[in-house]
Amino acid sequence: MLANIYSFISHFTGQWGRCMGEECGTDGVQSRMVWCIHSEGWTTHHSNCRHSDKPETHRPCFKVCEWHQDLFEWEVSEWGLCVLAPFQSNELKPRTVECITAQHGIQRRKVHCARTSNRTAVTERICEFFSPRPALEQACLIPCPHDCIISDFSSWSGCSRTCGMGLQHRTRHVLAAPMYGGANCPNLTQTRTCANLLPCPVGESEHHYSLKVSPWSECRQPQHKGLWMSGRTMLDFTTGDTERNTMKRHIQSSQHHHHHLHHHHSLKSLDVEIGYQTRQVRCVRSDGKNAMLSLCTLDNGPGTFQSCIMPRDCETSDWSVWSPCSKTCRASDMSPGFRVRTRSITQTPIGLGKECATLEEKEACNIIGDLLPNCPRYVWKSTDWGECQVASLLSQQDRRLNNVSVLCGGGIQTRQLYCVQVPDNSTPHHRKEVSRPVNGHLCAGELPSAVQPCSIPCPQLCLLSSWSSWGACLHDNCMETHGRKGYRQRRREVLEEGYGTESCAHLLESMPCEDPACFLWQVQFEGACVTSEGNCGNGTRTQTVACLNSKGQLVPEELCEDEPPPKEVSCVMACSGDCVLSSWSDWSSCSHSCSSKNSEGRQSRTRTILGLPGEAKACPAATALEEWRTCNDHPCITFYWEASPWGPCIEDSSMNLNGTGYWNGTATCAVGVQIRKVVCMKMGIGPVIPKRCPESARPDTIQPCSLPCKKDCIVTLFSEWTACPTTCLPVNSSVPAQSRYRIIIQRAANGGQECPDTLYEERECEALLVCPIYRWKTHRWHPCTLVPDSVQQGMTGASESCGKGLEMRGVSCVDEYDEMAAVSECLRWARPMPSRFRSCWVPCRDDCTFSSWSKFSECSGCGSRRTRKRTLTGRSRKQDRCQREDLYPLVESEPCPCEEFVSQPYGNWSSCILSETPAQGPLQGWRGRREARDCGQGLRYRAVVCLDHEAHLVSPDSCSESGLVEEVCHIPCPLDCKLSDWSPWSACSASCGSGLKIRSKWLREKPFNGGRPCPKLDLKNQVYEAVPCRSECGQYEWVRDPWSVCTINTVDELPACGEGVQSRKIRGDLVSSVNETLCDLEEIPLQAQTCVLPCPNDCVMSQWSQWSTCSIPCNESSVRMRTRHMLRPPVADRVCPDSTQTEPCSLNSTCFNYHYNVSSWSTCQLSEHAICGQGMRTRLLDCIRSDGKVVDLSVCEELSLPQPWRLAMNCVVDCPFNCILSDWAPWTECSHTCGSKGVMIRSRSMLQQAHEEGRPCASQLSQTKPCPIRPCYSWLLSDWSPCTVEGAECGEGKRERNLTCVVHWSDWPDNPHPSKTVEDEKCGDRVRKESEQELQQPCFVPCPGDCHLTEWSQWSSCQLTCLEGRSFETVGRQARSQAVVIQVLENQDSCPHQVFETRPCKGGKCHSYEWRTSAWNDNERSVWCQRSDGVNVTGGCFPQNRPTTVRHCHPPCTKPFSHCKQSGVCGCEKGYTEVMTTHGFLDYCTKTPGADNKKADVKTSSGRLKPGTTQIQDFFGEWSLQPLGPDGRIKLWVYGLTAGGFILILFIIAVAFLFCKPSKQSKSASPPQKPLTLAYDGDVDM
16 A cells, blocks of 8 residues: 555755855755645645655755856867768768758757866866857868869870780879769770781791899898807997996086996997898799799899898987976967977987988977966156157258357257066056166067157247336335435337247336325316406306316225315406417426436427407517427436346255155145345446435235256166076187166256266176087998808809898997097987998909009199099909990099189179168167268178189188178268348338338259259249238328417508418428328328408307217218307397307218228248247238228227137147167178078168158168178089989889989079089088988889889879869868779789878869860860960869850751851851741841951841740840841841831821810820840940
């Protein structure tokens, strides 16, 4: 029962929760929920489930924290190969038929979570905590299957037999191997039979026989060593003085780290043994079967044995310890580092022993480098900017004319750049950061600017206004008046402060005076005279008074000390018969500004008679009509305060400002004071006591100032010492030196600490050990060693020991004391190892014998040859084969030694090189203390070739010391553009008001040879300067004298009253009388006017007041008026004239409008001593009256007219910066160590481009200098020789190539100079070079009848796998192949298989393939596949698109000039027109008119269209109706058809007209006519 319950109830688990724990790591705990679930889905109590089956609810886990992110990461493998994706049938099969470009595939890779420290795998949950797991699969493309692509067949070979039946073949080679499941390569060989015209002679053997040899066996020792000991040589390289040798190695171990203290392995015994090798010789028949050797053997058969050297493999020392990892810090590129270990050769390979394995191993290290410190960063730093230099901007002409010390304005300043390492800790620095300069190559990024424009402020004079008029006599202090002494003062204002000059001149002048009054009463208004009785007689006038200060301002009345004037004053109104006088005029201006012993100031006022008195009364005398008084009676003594310039700022502990000054944020600057002297000066005399000057105007003598901060010199730390050589020094070499430098960042100023004297240090490197001296020591040659007799007798049965053998000698390594040393030492330090083996010959009885060689003959001179001779001896003189001098020469010759050398110049001269002092230290930037010398005297160089008597290149030391020839040269200096001096200023462009005056310079000399260009010139080759000017208007004006007394023309003594005439004098005057023509004649005032002198009984009126002003702007509808008042009433019956007079305001007559106007801008004006920089453009303001007359500016100012113009604005004159170049870099090493192409190069860079009229850059930014032409020595590898079989006709042979040392020029082997063979030592180690190059290759010479493979074809061009013209892969492939050649059909069963191989290549191309066809010939044509580079191939083109090779037409095309078209119908050839029958078939072909002139064929487009057309000419050529006849003329039916169509159109129009309503006549357009369409084949002339 219980079991049944358990069968329905089971446990259910939830997901594991997050790993929890107090600390990060493996101590975490994960938990999950576990439920007891019934099979129906409801939850029950845990007791209903088996407790033993309950899953665990907790498990240990690894708690991940945020800082673990740097300890773990996803590690992904490379993507695997792209495999085909499964289709719906889950089968992997390529869709070769459906594939067009590529097939879908899948790439997979492995992903796991790993520790970054040791790359061990951990659970993936850790990495998933930080980032999702990378994808395991991705889609990819597999190109469609690529079939094998092969070339065309070669031409047929010759027939294998010269008579009878034979075989001939042709082959082709593989261009591209099959890939991605493509079809395999077809047969590369075609064979066919060939028959000769001549039958084989009767009785001739059917077969041919050939000697065939097998390859040599391995070199082996004889089985019985006792028989072999006589020919065995033992070489012992050890020495008895082992203790001394070991001590020597210990001494040198300090500088050769890879050497061991003991060299037991290097000094052990070396057994060099000579063995033998054998080969088989067979006689084969032409059908491939073996035959008896006697059928093939000749007199001198092939050797079956030979001596050989027992192979000994290369031996090396143990690996050294791993070098430190090249990556010592963590960089941003995450590239791994590498470490290296090396070993040395202790024994070179002997014989065919194994070559030396790699002597250096490299492996990656610190791949991630997360535990490494961050790599240092390097940045460019700069020194402070130097002083602003203006003189460098001057042209050659200006530099001679200007005082350089006073120049100002725009200039240029420079600084030095240096590279420093950025410190890791960003701590604040209280002074400028100093770092150790490092090599500039460490700083990446753009180089900061080392040059910038600057400006020196120009001195500016203080601009002052004019003096005001003298003021009233005032107390020195109006608030504290003492005594009767005062001052009259006049002032001027500072319009513009000066800069760089002495302070402004005094602004106040004082003149002592008596009875000063600061406040005075002044009458403001006077009323009319009111008589007390009647109309005339005594009366009173009221007046308003006020207390005013010296400026005319109202002040409280109590400030005026005097009694105020009465408010009413008495007056007199003239009665009839009284003389009437006018009011006194204003006082004239004072004749003198002050009084002296010889001059006194006077002024006057006048009045005139306005009405004559009666008989009983009289007017005052003429003298009573004028009053004089003295004025400006104070003495002509002027005083003023004169202040000296402010002194330097000095410390003053009593003064303290709350603010704190900083200089570049580095130091707090103190507050000081400036002091100056103030002296009371008497004009024209000199200093006087201070009491003579007003104390209130005394200037300050002390003011606070900021002391300039002290700046200490700041220099960088010394750079690291330059590296000393790490290798040992050759014997007798000079001791190298190392240097270091430091840079001044900030120079001392204002009493700061001065810079140190030493900025560059140099010292000799510590004593380096001299390179050890080792050499090879050779021993005598041992006797010639042959193959053992037992082997010879066993192989051939011969009994004589003679023939070819080997001889050996010992070679050991010794030091400079002739003590034995390790072989590895000589392999490193000595010359190439001498040869230890050579072939030798032991004469046989039948060998040719010779006498010894005679001595060489005497040389007759250079270029001659010397000879030596020998003769045959004994029986050899009678043997014919010994007489053959081609085999056994009896005379030898060699060129005579010659020590004559010829030198001749080679190549072109170098550019002219000027001497220059090299800069100390690798400083980046321009040193502005001097200018680079780019002209003057220098040297140019040319290489010298040293040749021997055979015109072969030898060392230049044999001809000259330097290998160069020098010649003095001159670089012409640049000449700047020269202009003339400034012309005088022209007259002002405006005769009245503001204008411009101009001066100019003109071109004198154009620039030459890179001099400073001219400024922008006008069409007259001039430059100009314009400044504003003002011509005074009314400079000459009419001066009016007072009107004369009114003159009455009296008759018969009538009373002299009534209307009369008065006159005045008019003269042109400025200061004195001038020519009247200078005044405006149109504005000459009236010289005479009518006047009225009232009679005694008439009313007398005052003079007219001034006209009231018209409104501004002028309103012509308004009027102006003037008034007068009665001075004497008339008698009873007479009336007074009008007291008011009006007139209309008329523009430009009685009223005027005013406006401002400005002159043109001046050119940019600089200071007198400035060349460029900030300037000012100015213009002047005029006040213009509406009639065009220029009036005083005060008129417009009083009217408060708007003035929208700026009268001055800043401007900039661009500085003519010269091009600035860096110093020349040091000369590079020679680009070639030998030959004629070696050059040394030095360069400089442009720091500042030329600007405006600055001198352009020199054309040479780099210079080359030839290197001495030294001979080049290279190993010359000859071509492979043909395959040769020694002593046989076919079989296993060898091909060889030679290695020779030749002397040549650097462009060998392409240069025309012949090469010459020299001794091997000049090219280096021959043994090592031979080990690198394969000098012998086994090869096979087929015997007649053998079925064999051809030689390897050439590697095909590099081809990429491409999709739609784009590369699918980055690495291309090349292919080559070997085809099978069958010589005899009977042997074809034993033929090998054809082979091909591929290899990767770089620089491949994408190729496309398309079908090509030839022209049709009897309805047949050739079809082939062609690659995009023009190569005909087999394969590559889609078979489905292959064009047809045969075409068929029904009925056949038999007409002349006809052919069968692609559509299956007959057509005409190009240049002929088809004429069709009524059934649509070709009738005949007629020549198209103009076809010879390449005109278009004209064909009708009417008729039926044949189905299945594919080309445009076929489309038009297959209509049944043709508009042209056989003669090329248009047929009659075409004209008829055209006429019928025209009549039909007229009929339609008429019918439409008849059907229209008469009342509504509508104009309908005729339907569009369809023109006759002609077929057009594309000729433009149609």
